[in-house]
Amino acid sequence: MTSADVAVPAAQTAEPALYTGKRAKRRSNSLTWGIVGWVVGIIFFFPVLWMVLTSFKTEAEAYTNTPHIVFSPTLSQYKAVFSSGLWPYVANSAFATIVSTILVLVLATPCAFALSLRPVKKTRDVLFFFISTKMLPVVAAIIPIYIAARDLHLLDNIFTLVILYTAMNLPIAVWMMRSFFLEVPGELLEAAEMDGAPLRRTVVEVILPIVAPGLAATALICCIFSWNEFFFAVNITATQAATVPVFLVGFISSEGLYFAQLAAAATVATLPVVLAGWIAQRQLVRGLSFGAIK
Amino acid sequence: MAEVTYDGATCIYPGAERPAVNALNLPIEDGEFVVMVGPSGCGKTTALRMLAGLEEIDDGSIRIDGKDMVGVPSRDRDIAMVFQNYALYPSKTVGENMGFALKMQGIDKDERARRVREAAKLLDLEEFLDRKPRNLSGGQRQRVAMGRAIVREPKVFCMDEPLSNLDAQLRVSTRTQIAELQRRLHVTTVYVTHDQVEAMTMGDRVAVMRLGQLQQFASPTDLYDRPANVFVASFIGSPAMNRFDGTLTEDGIRLGQALIRPSSKQLQEARGHDQLVVGIRPEHVAVSVSGDLTVKVALVEDLGSDSYIYGSLADEPDSNIIVRSGRDHPRPGEVIKVSVDTSHLHLFDAGTGERVGD
Numbered sequence: 001m002t003s004a005d006v007a008v009p010a011a012q013t014a015e016p017a018l019y020t021g022k023r024a025k026r027r028s029n030s031l032t033w034g035i036v037g038w039v040v041g042i043i044f045f046f047p048v049l050w051m052v053l054t055s056f057k058t059e060a061e062a063y064t065n066t067p068h069i070v071f072s073p074t075l076s077q078y079k080a081v082f083s084s085g086l087w088p089y090v091a092n093s094a095f096a097t098i099v100s101t102i103l104v105l106v107l108a109t110p111c112a113f114a115l116s117l118r119p120v121k122k123t124r125d126v127l128f129f130f131i132s133t134k135m136l137p138v139v140a141a142i143i144p145i146y147i148a149a150r151d152l153h154l155l156d157n158i159f160t161l162v163i164l165y166t167a168m169n170l171p172i173a174v175w176m177m178r179s180f181f182l183e184v185p186g187e188l189l190e191a192a193e194m195d196g197a198p199l200r201r202t203v204v205e206v207i208l209p210i211v212a213p214g215l216a217a218t219a220l221i222c223c224i225f226s227w228n229e230f231f232f233a234v235n236i237t238a239t240q241a242a243t244v245p246v247f248l249v250g251f252i253s254s255e256g257l258y259f260a261q262l263a264a265a266a267t268v269a270t271l272p273v274v275l276a277g278w279i280a281q282r283q284l285v286r287g288l289s290f291g292a293i294k
Numbered sequence: 295m296a297e298v299t300y301d302g303a304t305c306i307y308p309g310a311e312r313p314a315v316n317a318l319n320l321p322i323e324d325g326e327f328v329v330m331v332g333p334s335g336c337g338k339t340t341a342l343r344m345l346a347g348l349e350e351i352d353d354g355s356i357r358i359d360g361k362d363m364v365g366v367p368s369r370d371r372d373i374a375m376v377f378q379n380y381a382l383y384p385s386k387t388v389g390e391n392m393g394f395a396l397k398m399q400g401i402d403k404d405e406r407a408r409r410v411r412e413a414a415k416l417l418d419l420e421e422f423l424d425r426k427p428r429n430l431s432g433g434q435r436q437r438v439a440m441g442r443a444i445v446r447e448p449k450v451f452c453m454d455e456p457l458s459n460l461d462a463q464l465r466v467s468t469r470t471q472i473a474e475l476q477r478r479l480h481v482t483t484v485y486v487t488h489d490q491v492e493a494m495t496m497g498d499r500v501a502v503m504r505l506g507q508l509q510q511f512a513s514p515t516d517l518y519d520r521p522a523n524v525f526v527a528s529f530i531g532s533p534a535m536n537r538f539d540g541t542l543t544e545d546g547i548r549l550g551q552a553l554i555r556p557s558s559k560q561l562q563e564a565r566g567h568d569q570l571v572v573g574i575r576p577e578h579v580a581v582s583v584s585g586d587l588t589v590k591v592a593l594v595e596d597l598g599s600d601s602y603i604y605g606s607l608a609d610e611p612d613s614n615i616i617v618r619s620g621r622d623h624p625r626p627g628e629v630i631k632v633s634v635d636t637s638h639l640h641l642f643d644a645g646t647g648e649r650v651g652d
Binding site: 190 | 347384
């Protein structure tokens with residue numbers, strides 16, 4: 001009896017010391033990661049900050065060396081951008097982005113559904129085929145695409161971009177949607193089947209509400225990729241179907257860089273994506289971490 | 295309400311070495327509560343899913359009210375299923391979950407609401423009808439899953455280990471609720487569990503399965519009193535039945551050094567089976583100074599009302615024996631004498647494992 005009584009206080013004093021040690025270690029660990037996080041964040045954010053700051057400078061100020069952090073901000077660059085015919089480019093970008101994203105979702109959803117919930121023998125091969133299309137550098141495909149578009153009289157046509165963006169995003173969308181569908185418990189489908197729901201009702205009433213965050217995340221990724229796409233746009237459009245990234249390049253002219261104007265135009269071009277990302281932030285985080293934790 | 299008949303029903307998973315369910319014959323009467331029980335991998339869940347239409351019937355047939363179900367899709371079988379993890383629709387409220395099947399049947403909104411409310415009342419779920427499943431406790435979710443089945447007024451209920459996600463206390467109370475509800479609704483029910491206590495307490499009849507084969511289909515008392523083979527004998531009853539290797543002699547059965555004497559009728563029936571497995575339940579062995587068997591006590595489990603003595607036969611250290619005793623029990627390490635109630639002996643052929651005699 002006495003030995004037990006003696007042993008207990010010893011253990012009690014020993015334990016807190018152990019916990020403090022562990023906790024201190026954990027705290028210093030999280031501090032390290034915090035610093036790493038901030039450093040990486042700043043490295044990523046700095047060019048954006050630079051761009052936004054420059055957009056409020058005059059061209060002369062934009063060229064100063066060393067750069068001025070303190071300056072009197074001006075909106076003149078934005079005025080210049082908006083008066084230099086930005087809107088048709090925005091309209092083209094918006095059309096290509098929205099239509100291609102809708103097409104991608106309409107095609108990827110049933111495809112991913114089949115590949116995840118009704119797999120067949122060669123499902124893995126099909127999935128590999130999809131992703132393999134992303135392994136070829138786009139530049140390697142541009143000549144056949146250009147020739148095909150030329151012969152079909154589809155050069156400088158916005159629908160060509162819609163088709164290309166749909167094709168470009170479809171593999172990623174199928175892979176993403178598939179991972180979301182895989183998270184849907186099989187029992188739910190069986191329960192719906194037992195409840196007498198036909199496939200269409202099962203998809204609409206049971207599955208889609210569950211994968212909605214994933215759908216939103218996929219849509220956003222497709223939007224970002226399409227909105228920012230430059231290579232196809234610059235090669236197969238000219239005046240009619242050119243998009244915002246092509247417009248931006250116009251500021252790099254033979255007479256030299258219009259730094260401040262370019263910065264203002266780039267800021268304007270970034271805004272829709274930032275806004276969409278900010279609105280969809282919660283959905284996006286949920287969507288992108290959907291498969292990670294249950 | 296319906297009769298359900300498994301007639302040589304077989305299910306073979308692609309690439310499997312043996313059928314998951316092998317030629318299962320099970321006549322289930324109208325309104326009966328049948329429990330399928332067995333260790334994991336015995337095919338009980340597959341058998342249930344075959345009835346529900348979620349697994350193919352590769353051979354034989356399953357009939358509901360005489361109608362062959364081979365090739366009939368789940369939705370046309372009029373069967374409601376309660377899943378192990380409940381499978382509630384997470385985006386729907388409790389009320390919508392329960393009414394979904396009725397909606398699919400095209401029943402109008404008012405009638406749906408009425409029937410959902412009725413079932414909710416029965417299951418004490420009225421105040422939760424507008425909540426989402428994620429805001430419910432495990433027990434409440436379980437009741438919603440039951441409610442979803444009840445609302446449909448189906449011909450057959452299929453239940454796949456519906457209590458296995460509940461804590462021990464809730465499991466016991468829900469067990470009686472389900473059994474009582476089934477008696478009241480009088481809907482033919484097939485219930486799958488690995489828990490033999492659930493099987494014994496809930497079922498009108500119990501089907502014991504092992505490796506895809508039906509071992510015995512009988513009432514709980516029959517299973518307990520007359521197990522058809524060594525597997526059933528060891529599976530049903532807690533603690534398990536004591537089993538010893540015995541040799542048939544002229545005047546009794548020899549267990550190591552000891553000789554036990556069954557009734558002359560039983561001895562007569564055992565003729566021809568020289569090597570036997572002798573089964574005796576713990577409650578039919580008693581501590582007694584004039585006992586036939588000498589037992590070395592290894593462990594005593596005191597349950598309050600009575601106790602179980604775990605040990606081995608003194609002359610066979612590898613054997614196991616469990617003896618039910620009162621509160622006044624020996625201590626571990628002691629060597630005691632126990633007597634066997636020979637009117638409750640179970641004899642099995644050592645080769646086939648089948649029961650010998652009546």
